[in-house]
Amino acid sequence: MDNKMDFSISGSGSLAPGDYGKVSTSGSTTIKGNITCTAVRTSGALRAEGDIICTGEIHSSGSTKVDGDVTAGKVEASGSFRIKGNYTGGGFETSGSSSVDGDFLKGSIESSGSVKIGGSVKADRIEVSGSFSVGKDCESEDFSSSGKLTIGGLLNAESVKIKVDRNCEVGEIGGERIEVGRSMYGGVLGFLRPMHSGFLKTNSIEGDSVYIEYTETKTVRGKNVYIGPGCTVDYLEYSDSCEISKEASVKDSVKI
């Protein structure tokens, strides 16, 4: 460890801008500008008036508010965690309520609470089970969600898995494998039944393998397509194979 100063506070206090080692706070702390550090651990109320660049982990279990951008090796937050600027870094793991008003530029998202991104998202992996909302486009290699989902723009992922347990709304979906369905449970007689009653609403779905249930969309385009129960599709275009459930409504379909 080079000779950067560690900072620890347990009452109420403030921290000057600068270059630090580990920063740990358990009271109410204000950071008065941009800081660089190797780790942050906070359990009280932390307010940063500038940017935080943290080479290690930011661990927050209280309420953290950052007015600027955050760059971190990893974020683990269980209380409320808000960033007014952009986020760049490693894993963003939250179980409380978190938000990034700007863009999520790099990292992965794992959350069981509520995550709200105002701008666009570029991630390696997204696994969310609470509520997840993105203002613009959302790109990830893997995407899986099982709670409430709202994406303003395009959801683009190699593999998209959406459990529509609540009502979900996505501008457009594109990728290689797209799967939309409800979570199931085994009933008394062993029949599988959907656990919830949500629907997905989207303008278009385009993928090589598309398997959808309980989805309302204008267009579906794909190679191998399955349109399951509860779907309403205005126009379907497929190149290899297609199966449409009796409980689905497809207005027009074309094999190309």
Next chain:
Amino acid sequence: MEENLITKKELLELTGISYGSLYRWKRKNLIPDDWFIRRSTFTGQETFFSKDRIIDRVEQIQQLKDTMSLDEIAETFSPVLREVSLSASEAERIGVAPRTVLELYAGHSDNSGPYSYNELLEIYLLSRLLNSGELGRDEALSCVELARDNSALVADGGLKLIVVRKVGVAVSLLVEDTGRACFEKDAKKLFELPIVNCMSDLKQLLDRGE
């Protein structure tokens, strides 16, 4: 130039790529976001591409993807300006331009090297213009001057060069890449080239030459 736009579906049919690949390449920035042109049609919103540019790019990716990772290919395409300095003979060796073009450029701009990235881009452009066989030397050189006078705009990569001729006089213009331009009936379009294509070609030449 409406006829030069193709829909996503047409692109897939023409090139044989899948939706999965197209979206993957978009995620990896092999196809820039602003190449996806959104237009309203009677069926709702549709995505279009500028035909020549996207087909060129897809062919390049298909050639490179067996030997390079997608991230490496993205690196090749990114029009980031680089610190380079090449002598005229090195520029000739790696294939930026043949000797005659280099001599023409040296004589015209009183600069016989070593050349910076911007100058190499001008030389490469000059070579492409002369190679097209449509333009005379002076006409090609005035295109290069146009690019030089607007070098800051050119560096963004979002422009294309168009050369038209009417009654024996050639005029060159730089227009937004995705913009449309209409010409009089008796004006003949001699040449059209997106600057970003020049940049990625030059980058590949430089990478290979290293």
